[in-house]
Amino acid sequence: ELKVEQNPLFLSMQEGKNYTIYCNYSTTSDRLYWYRQDPGKSLESLFVLLSNGAVKQEGRLMASLDTKARLSTLHITAAVHDLSATYFCAGTNTGNQFYFGTGTSLTVIP
Amino acid sequence: EAGVAQSPRYKIIEKRQSVAFWCNPISGHATLYWYQQILGQGPKLLIQFQNNGVVDDSQLPKDRFSAERLKGVDSTLKIQPAKLEDSAVYLCASSSDRSQPQHFGDGTRLSIL
Numbered sequence: 256e257l258k259v260e261q262n263p264l265f266l267s268m269q270e271g272k273n274y275t276i277y278c279n280y281s282t283t284s285d286r287l288y289w290y291r292q293d294p295g296k297s298l299e300s301l302f303v304l305l306s307n308g309a310v311k312q313e314g315r316l317m318a319s320l321d322t323k324a325r326l327s328t329l330h331i332t333a334a335v336h337d338l339s340a341t342y343f344c345a346g347t348n349t350g351n352q353f354y355f356g357t358g359t360s361l362t363v364i365p
Numbered sequence: 366e367a368g369v370a371q372s373p374r375y376k377i378i379e380k381r382q383s384v385a386f387w388c389n390p391i392s393g394h395a396t397l398y399w400y401q402q403i404l405g406q407g408p409k410l411l412i413q414f415q416n417n418g419v420v421d422d423s424q425l426p427k428d429r430f431s432a433e434r435l436k437g438v439d440s441t442l443k444i445q446p447a448k449l450e451d452s453a454v455y456l457c458a459s460s461s462d463r464s465q466p467q468h469f470g471d472g473t474r475l476s477i478l
Binding site: 259286288296297298299300303343345347350351352353354355356357358 | 408410413421464469471472
């Protein structure tokens with residue numbers, strides 16, 4: 256079973272600040288996904304990272320993958336209130352089974 | 366394109382009763398997933414279909430949960446009998462293939478009394 260751990264679990268940050276969410280996984284994972292979930296809503300796909308060193312950016316969010324360290328990061332630049340949500344990372348094992356982390360609840364304070 | 370449709374949105378039942386959820390994936394998506402998301406946790410994969418065949422159901426409590434995907438399109442997930450710990454949101458997702466990101470439905474919020 257692939258274990259996926261995120262930290263921090265809760266993050267409160269001021270608008271305009273930068274911060275990074277970390278996602279560690281226990282065994283080899285071919286792909287790493289990041290999702291966003293707003294309260295009471297379903298999950299929205301943000302990024303798919305397919306290979307070591309992959310970096311993807313969308314607006315104020317940038318995701319990267321280091322397969323050797325079994326680590327993915329989601330970096331937030333100059334946070335705005337609209338980014339408040341819960342962010343999940345998920346990995347897949349060799350059998351293409353998906354395992355989600357526990358999520359990071361982000362609150363951006365004006 | 367139309368998204369993943371799920372029904373009902375909410376369901377309240379008593380323990381030991383049975384319940385069924387329905388999912389209609391995005392047209393053309395061969396892969397369909399059912400997840401259980403308990404409050405404050407990440408989604409947990411219950412079962413994964415490729416067309417109408419089961420790819421993985423290792424985390425499905427088969428003594429009470431069952432799922433089918435007849436004709437490789439719509440899917441139903443059933444719980445019989447329900448237990449208190451089954452209270453959760455049940456999410457259906459689909460993707461064009463297993464390497465692509467999943468598109469999630471709005472989920473069914475199940476409360477067991």
